[in-house]
Amino acid sequence: MTGRTTVARVLRRVGTHRGRRIALALVATCGAALPLAAQQPGVRLGLLYGERGARPGIIVLPIAGANGDSLRAILARDLDFGDRVTVAEASATLGAPAPGAALNYALAQKLGAAGVVQGIVRGAALEIVLHDVAQKRVLQRATVPLPAPALTPAWRRAVHGASDQLEEWISGTRGIAATRIAYAQGGRIWVIDSDGANAQPITGSGALSPSWHPLGESIAYAELESAGSAIRVTDLRGGTRTIVEPRGLNISPVFTPDGTGIAYAHGDDVGTDLWLAPAGGGRGRRIALGRGSDNASPSFSPDGRRLAFTSGRAGTPEVYIADADGTNADVLAALSTQAQSYRASPDWSPDGRAIAFQSRVGGVFQVVVATLRDRSLKQVTLEGANEDPSWAPDARHLVVSSSRSGARQLWVVDPETGRARQLTRNAGARLPAWSPRLAR
Amino acid sequence: MPFLPFSPMGRRLAPVVFGLGALVGAAGCRTNRPVPPVGTPAVGPDTAAQRLAREAATRDSLARLARERAARDSAEAARAGADAAALEAARSTLTAPVYFAYDASELSDDTRAKLDAKLAILQRLPTVTLRIAGHTDSRGAAEYNLALGLRRASAARKYLVDRGIAASRLDVVSFGAERPAAAGEGEDAWAQNRRDEFEVTGGGASLGRGR
Structure with a gap:
């Protein structure tokens, strides 16, 4: 982790000066080559990425060779989507160094870059190099194998893996480009890459509420049939099995964090309650919670010891948290002063520190994040109606279904910067579930 | 169908x-x-x-x-x-949807009257079985809506069972907001979508259907 410390130190040194922030912002927006503002040695930033504008500037150099343009475009876009760096437009004057020669660090510095990413095509592999501009040296390098043929989904995912490695070198946190999002659209479950490429259906019709296995190799979902609903698991390599037969209401499945069980909501005459079934199949058992009320949408804490869920036990739907066996249930958010509240669809963050959910605000749903330490609430969406939040494995980004562009689509939201980008392009996309980090 | x-x-x-x-x-x-064998009493050729x-x-x-x-x-x-x-009228009475208020599963007077009409037919035709499907409008959360739809179907079922219809004759199922009767957003569409639908699943022969 020496690279991380070095870059962090460099960035702390240059971080807070207002002039530099403006310069970076300008570089990012118009691609102009602006000189760096004077550095202020010794100035420390408490948070490297928490403050808008404090992100390091990164230049991705043009890549020569087969599919070099695609490689560069994917790396640059992934780093941009990561929201931890400001990707500056490459300058025609700053080229890749000749073999054996050094990068023009002085020019990179003038262009406002704290780091420079260089990609070198080596046969069926991509070598990635991260230059530390202030230190005028190569900070990290690695070779990432790319599966042939080029430009296939597998090839793209390998390039996303390279982006995630670069983001980890730069920021200390691995990126989320090499992840996927499952969602429901037109009655089927689809899976799409984190950058919006390769959307593919993986089920027949009547399916909703996808949930990833913790290893990312299979997806549980509910399937509505004429006589009842079933819980099924489909393996992404092929094959589907039924976990809960279509008798009564069986909905909103979610894997336990260890992958051995599936919690879901089962409804009968009395109400809808939370149940737990073995992921390999077999009888489910009730997690005693409901006592005749409606309960759905379970989400486990990452250690598997706690459970968040929607419950109508007190009348209007609210988000509750309880022990994993259903005991000690407690309402998550402080009681609203609004007469008509409606909170639902919780998703526990992968770092365990927060729960995102949807809450009715002024008649429409918005996504709210509750920080567990102090139970503080932060509304993270504003435009249109926003529902069904699901955390990215970086515990920072959220994917939500949003009507902000008209028809319902999936959007990726970064609560820290307020940035949002549209993920899907087929109307009616909803109920997203962000995958865990996928095996490289 | x-x-x-x-x-x-x-x-x-x-x-x-x-x-x-x-x-x-x-x-x-x-x-x-x-011809009868010889020896039996003859009735004449x-x-x-x-x-x-x-x-x-x-x-x-x-x-x-x-x-x-x-x-x-x-x-x-x-x-x-x-x-x-008459049977066609009975069928249409049996399958007439009933409607609910927002986020509620309580039976209104109108809903009770409609259920009473169904009750009379179910009592007269004891082989008829029904599937009650609960639906919601699009405003709630999708998954919670499925639970609410089931609650609506169960409320109608309980009303009929409490009045003597065998529980085994009445199935319940929920489609939440997944199968709206009316498209669009707005109170008109929402009101039409907050409903129970009734489907004859057995004993249809007594209603003129060859099942």
């Missing part, structure tokens, strides 16, 4: 034809009956004239039988025609 028209003639014609055929067959056999007369009588009685049956059948058909209209 397409509604099959009530058709008593179609179902009853076949046995009538079969019955006539059996009679004709039996009459034909009788003419070839072996069977002359050609007697045989012809008997055959003519048989034909007459068959024709009379057919006429009588036809008359009976047409009377039945007329009665059934009247019944068909």
